[in-house]
Every structure is written in structure tokens, then in C-alpha cells.
Amino acid sequence: MNLLALMPFIVLIPLIASGVVALLPGRTLPWVATLLAALASAVIAALVLPEAIGQGPMSYPFGNWPPPIGIEYRVDAANAFVALLVAGMAAITLLWAPKSVAAEIEGRHGTFYALFLLALAGLLGITLTGDAFNVFVFLEISSLATYALIAYGQDRRALLAAFRYLIMGTVGATFLLIGIAFLYMVTGTLNMADLAERLPELRDNNAVRAALAFIIVGMGLKLALLPLHLWLPNAYAYAPNFVTAFLAGTATKVALYVMLRFVFTVFAPDYSFVVLPLSTVLMVLAVAGMFAGSWVAMFQIHLKRMLAYSSVAQVGYMVLGVSLATLTGLTAAFLHLFNHALIKTALFMAIGCVMYRTGSAKLDDLRGLGREMPWTLTAFALAGLSIIGVPTTAGFISKWYLVLASVEVGAWWLVALIVITSLMAVYYIWRVIEAAWFSPRPQGAVAVQEAPLALLLPTWLVVGLNFYFGLDTRLTVGASTAAAEALLGAGVALP
Amino acid sequence: MSDNGILRIIARFLIPLILLVGLYIQFHGEYSPGGGFQAGVVFAVGWILYVLIWGLERGLKVISLKAMYVLSAAGVLLYAGTGLLGVLLGGKYLEFYPLLESPHAAQQAGIIVVEFGVGLTVATVAMLIFTLFARRRSEWIAALEQDDPEQRP
Numbered sequence: 001m002n003l004l005a006l007m008p009f010i011v012l013i014p015l016i017a018s019g020v021v022a023l024l025p026g027r028t029l030p031w032v033a034t035l036l037a038a039l040a041s042a043v044i045a046a047l048v049l050p051e052a053i054g055q056g057p058m059s060y061p062f063g064n065w066p067p068p069i070g071i072e073y074r075v076d077a078a079n080a081f082v083a084l085l086v087a088g089m090a091a092i093t094l095l096w097a098p099k100s101v102a103a104e105i106e107g108r109h110g111t112f113y114a115l116f117l118l119a120l121a122g123l124l125g126i127t128l129t130g131d132a133f134n135v136f137v138f139l140e141i142s143s144l145a146t147y148a149l150i151a152y153g154q155d156r157r158a159l160l161a162a163f164r165y166l167i168m169g170t171v172g173a174t175f176l177l178i179g180i181a182f183l184y185m186v187t188g189t190l191n192m193a194d195l196a197e198r199l200p201e202l203r204d205n206n207a208v209r210a211a212l213a214f215i216i217v218g219m220g221l222k223l224a225l226l227p228l229h230l231w232l233p234n235a236y237a238y239a240p241n242f243v244t245a246f247l248a249g250t251a252t253k254v255a256l257y258v259m260l261r262f263v264f265t266v267f268a269p270d271y272s273f274v275v276l277p278l279s280t281v282l283m284v285l286a287v288a289g290m291f292a293g294s295w296v297a298m299f300q301i302h303l304k305r306m307l308a309y310s311s312v313a314q315v316g317y318m319v320l321g322v323s324l325a326t327l328t329g330l331t332a333a334f335l336h337l338f339n340h341a342l343i344k345t346a347l348f349m350a351i352g353c354v355m356y357r358t359g360s361a362k363l364d365d366l367r368g369l370g371r372e373m374p375w376t377l378t379a380f381a382l383a384g385l386s387i388i389g390v391p392t393t394a395g396f397i398s399k400w401y402l403v404l405a406s407v408e409v410g411a412w413w414l415v416a417l418i419v420i421t422s423l424m425a426v427y428y429i430w431r432v433i434e435a436a437w438f439s440p441r442p443q444g445a446v447a448v449q450e451a452p453l454a455l456l457l458p459t460w461l462v463v464g465l466n467f468y469f470g471l472d473t474r475l476t477v478g479a480s481t482a483a484a485e486a487l488l489g490a491g492v493a494l495p
Numbered sequence: 496m497s498d499n500g501i502l503r504i505i506a507r508f509l510i511p512l513i514l515l516v517g518l519y520i521q522f523h524g525e526y527s528p529g530g531g532f533q534a535g536v537v538f539a540v541g542w543i544l545y546v547l548i549w550g551l552e553r554g555l556k557v558i559s560l561k562a563m564y565v566l567s568a569a570g571v572l573l574y575a576g577t578g579l580l581g582v583l584l585g586g587k588y589l590e591f592y593p594l595l596e597s598p599h600a601a602q603q604a605g606i607i608v609v610e611f612g613v614g615l616t617v618a619t620v621a622m623l624i625f626t627l628f629a630r631r632r633s634e635w636i637a638a639l640e641q642d643d644p645e646q647r648p
Contacts, residue, residue: 064587
């Protein structure tokens with residue numbers, strides 16, 4: 001079997017496995033099957049990535065119906081990279097999952113893991129497909145599964161958070177659908193490559209303009225771009241820890257990818273960035289997100305909410321890279337997409353370890369915990385260094401490229417803004433470290449043990465990856481550059 | 496509501512027809528309007544009408560909760576398995592040509608099996624959703640009847 005025949009199984013394995021896992025009894029069996037499915041997906045994605053970078057786009061027609069008519073999976077460097085990230089993060093967070101899920105979710109786990117696999121298959125499907133309508137279908141698959149996963153949270157507020165996400169996510173998906181419907185109306189095709197060929201003739205069509213606007217707003221919602229981010233903090237804060245760790249690394253990233261795919265491939269960049277003031281709009285929202293997200297994070301007492309607001313800020317960095325509309329900017333966006341997934345997952349895993357032992361993610365309950373859970377909180381501190389962007393960490397690499405991209409277009413003031421928001425990150429990470437290591441344990445607090453190895457080892461694995469990708473950037477920078485080139489094509493002349 | 500004669504007689508008359516229409520839409524889906532989704536919903540409606548008249552307990556004797564779970568997953572697997580069969584026989588995923596000799600019959604057979612999977616899942620999931628809500632409501636009413644202020648939502 002060649003690689004092309006294997007490629008669609010990145011999506012199909014989790015999709016098929018979800019049907020099997022739903023029926024498995026008990027707790028261990030569903031987890032093992034889920035882990036195997038996610039690992040298989042990740043391995044295939046890892047095999048596909050070099051092929052997609054080296055050989056150019058791979059196309060797989062479903063049911064052997066040729067592309068403009070049938071549904072096609074079209075994989076180039078950009079989506080192979082995102083698919084590897086999503087499948088890889090799923091496998092790594094699953095290693096961490098069993099203890100944490102057992103503590104939080106009662107009864108058998110078959111249904112829970114089946115939902116997780118559906119969410120994973122949906123995210124991977126969005127990433128790999130070359131059909132605009134198929135994007136919407138997979139978006140709904142992953143979103144519906146995600147709402148249910150969030151509602152599994154122990155806190156009753158999880159239900160409200162899931163409901164709020166459901167409303168806002170549905171609005172976002174509807175906007176995407178309206179945009180796709182407009183495109184279909186004027187071009188008569190849903191295949192992305194086909195759309196890209198037909199749209200240049202319709203530059204002055206108002207429906208096409210409206211379609212672009214609808215798609216950007218719709219994906220802005222799923223992406224949690226600043227004014228549309230309201231669903232994110234509560235959804236992340238009250239979801240089960242495993243779900244938060246997985247979503248923080250994948251869901252918003254895939255939404256960003258969809259936005260990029262439409263802006264750069266379906267509508268050519270010399271259209272998107274000219275017909276709408278996209279560069280300005282995205283830059284303003286990104287900077288506002290960076291500041292507002294970091295600012296609010298500085299005053300949160302619930303650590304998961306703090307990290308969630310920090311995610312809003314980090315989404316700002318990614319969108320900032322996109323708004324520059326240069327090759328370096330887009331490379332920085334892809335780099336941060338990958339690196340932030342590693343950083344945020346490590347941080348949420350560390351907080352998950354704390355919650356596993358203390359049952360609380362409040363800053364006050366963390367006081368003096370550094371001496372009782374040294375490994376967990378050291379992991380948090382090291383991942384915190386990465387989110388600040390200290391050299392030798394992955395976070396430094398992406399911020400460095402973002403600075404390079406800003407300097408390249410002569411926007412020195414952006415460099416200053418990046419540094420200021422990084423300092424704000426120093427503050428909110430430092431608050432945790434100060435509470436954990438420099439405050440005394442409150443009197444009468446119950447003694448806590450270090451988190452079990454089953455949780456610690458995967459956490460440290462992700463922390464280790466943060467440092468690995470901070471030192472060896474061949475994979476990340478190479479793939480990000482290839483991804484940016486795949487989206488931008490030969491390059492673009494901006495006015 | 497089974498003590499109301501009009502409801503009972505009309506339901507008795509309607510339920511077989513509804514189920515029949517469901518099956519009709521199912522098995523004519525490949526060349527006429529319809530298909531697994533619509534058929535599944537219509538078929539489930541027949542069962543839901545039965546439950547509305549004779550109660551959830553009797554409805555669950557027709558098809559148990561566990562059977563719904565199993566069948567809903569089985570439908571997905573039937574769909575996915577048919578797709579996989581195309582790959583195993585040397586074609587693409589969801590390609591039906593390798594299934595049978597005649598290309599026309601192969602496409603028809605493939606789409607019928609796939610749509611049957613869809614119908615099975617949609618019908619059982621619709622029943623499942625209805626059952627879960629109906630149960631919740633009966634628990635809620637029981638709690639109200641107990642008049643326990645703590646249990647009152």
C-alpha cells in the first residue's frame with residue numbers, strides 16, 4: 001500500500017474507531033483502543049508530512065469520483081503540518097489521560113472516548129479535506145463532539161460554558177456555511193482548487209466579497225479572535241482537564257488553518273488583502289487580543305481561566321503574523337501555531353496534575369505547594385518560560401520569527417508591543433511561581449503528595465518537547481516555511 | 496394516554512404506515528428523493544408515537560436502551576466497513592465498483608448498504624435522544640411529587 005492510499009486513514013482511523021470504542025466496556029479498554037487509533041493517525045501523518053513537503057500536494061478522490069465532482073482530500077505542506085500537530089497532540093494528551101479522566105468522569109468511559117475520537121476525526125477532517133463544504137461538515141462533527149466533551153466537566157458551570165460555546169460555535173459555523181453557499185452560488189463548485197481557479201474572474205462580485213467577510217468572521221469566532229473570544233475562557237476553565245489540554249493545543253489552531261486556507265488558497269492573497277482591509281483589521285484585532293488577553297490573565301485567580309485568557313493573547317500573536325501577509329509573517333504564524341500547542345498543553349497538564357491532587361485550580365490553594373509537588377510545579381515553571389519566550393524554548397523561536405517578520409516590513413513598534421505583552425506573560429506566570437514556592441502553606445492545609453508518575457511523565461514529555469523544539473528547529477521552521485510557501489505560492493505583491 | 500380510544504385506534508392505524516413509509520424512503524433512496532437520514536427519522540417517529548401513547552416502559556420493551564447504543568454504533572461501522580471494503584478490494588475508500596461485476600449494480604448495492612447504515616444510526620440515535628429526555632422528565636416529575644424541596648429543580 002503506498003502512502004497516498006494510507007493518507008485518508010489519518011481521518012478514517014479515529015472515525016471508525018469511535019464506533020468501536022463507543023461499545024467497549026469498562027475504562028481501560030476504551031482508552032487503549034483510543035490511544036492506538038490516535039497513535040496510528042499520528043504515525044501516518046508523520047509519514048505524509050515529508051512526502052507533502054518534498055513531492056508537492058497529494059490528492060485522494062473519495063469513491064474514485066474525480067475531484068471537481070467528488071470529494072477530494074488534498075494535502076500539501078500546510079495541512080500535513082497541522083494534521084501532524086493535531087494527531088500528535090491527541091496521542092500525547094491521551095498518554096496523560098487515564099488517571100485524570102478516571103478521577104473526573106464516572107462510570108464507563110467508552111462514550112467519552114468515542115466522543116473524543118469524533119472530535120479528533122472532525123479536526124483532522126477539516127485539516128485534510130480539499131472540499132469547502134466538507135470543511136463545514138467536519139467542523140460540525142468536531143464542534144458537536146467538543147460541546148459534549150466540555151459538558152462532561154465536574155463543575156456545574158461546565159454545562160453553561162458548553163451551552164455558550166454551542167451558541168457561539170453554531171453562529172460561527174453558520175457564518176462559514178453562508179460564506180461557502182455564496183461561493184457556490186456564484187461559481188457552481190465546492191472544490192477548493194476549482195474555486196481558486198474560478199474566483200479571479202469574479203473579483204468585482206459583491207457576493208464573493210460578502211463570502212470572504214462571512215468566512216473570516218465565522219472562523220474568527222472558532223479561533224477566539226479578540227471580540228469573538230467570549231466562549232473560550234469558561235469552556236477551557238470548566239471542561240475536564242484532559243479535554244482542556246487537548247482543545248488548547250488543537251481546536252483554535254485548526255480554525256486558524258481554515259481561515260488561512262480560505263484567505264490564501266481559495267481567495268488569492270492579492271484579493272483578500274486588497275478587497276477588504278484585512279491586513280489592518282487583523283493587525284488591530286491581534287494586537288488588541290494580545291493586550292486584552294494578557295491583561296485579563298494577569299488578574300485571574302482561577303488558573304485554568306488565566307491560561308485560557310493567555311490563549312486569547314497567543315491567538316493574537318498568530319493572527320499578527322498572518323496580518324503582515326509576508327512569507328516570514330506566515331511562517332511565524334505557523335511556528336507559533338505549533339509551538340503554542342506544545343506550550344499550552346504542557347501548562348494545562350501541569351495544572352491538571354495540581355487539580356488531580358488538590359481538586360482546586362485557585363491561586364490561593366496553590367500557596368506553598370512547590371515544596372509538596374516540586375516536579376509538577378517545576379514543569380509548570382519551565383513551560384511558563386516557554387510561553388514568555390525565553391531563549392532555548394519553543395516559545396522563543398516563534399516570537400523571534402514574529403519579531404523578524406515585523407522588522408522586515410519596518411514595523412518596529414510591533415516589536416515593542418510583542419516585548420510588552422511578553423513582559424505581561426512574565427507577570428502572570430510569576431504570580432503562580434511566587435504563590436507556589438515563596439508563600440507559606442496556609443495553616444490547616446491538608447498535606448498533598450506529588451502527582452503520580454502516570455501524569456508526571458507525559459507532562460514532562462511535553463515540557464521536554466518545548467525545549468527540544470527550542471533548540472532543534474529543523475522540523476518546525478522547515479515545515480512552517482514549507483507550509484507558508486504552500487499557502488502563499490510564489491509570493492504576493494501587496495500595494 | 497392509552498385509555499383514550501381515539502388516540503389508541505389512530506395510533507394503531509398510523510404506526511405501521513409510518514414504519515412502512517420509513518422503509519420505503521430507505522430502500523428507494525438510491526434513485527429517488529430520500530435516503531438514510533430521512534428514513535431513519537421517519538422510522539424513529541413511528542416508535543416515538545408508540546411511546547407517547549403506551550409509555551416509555553413498553554417502548555423500551557420493543558427496543559432496549561442498550562440495543563439503541565449498539566445499533567447506533569453498528570450503523571456507523573456498517574457505513575465505514577463498506578467504505579473499507581472498497582479499499583480492501585483494491586479501489587479507493589467508498590468506491591463501490593469493485594464490489595460487484597456490473598458497475599451499475601455495484602454502485603446501487605454500495606449506496607443501499609451505506610444508506611442502510613445511515614438509517615440505522617439516525618433512527619436509533621433519534622430514539623436514544625427521545626428516551627433520555629423522556630426519562631429525565633419522568634425523574635423530574637417524580638421529584639416534584641415527592642415534594643422534597645432539595646430535589647426540586
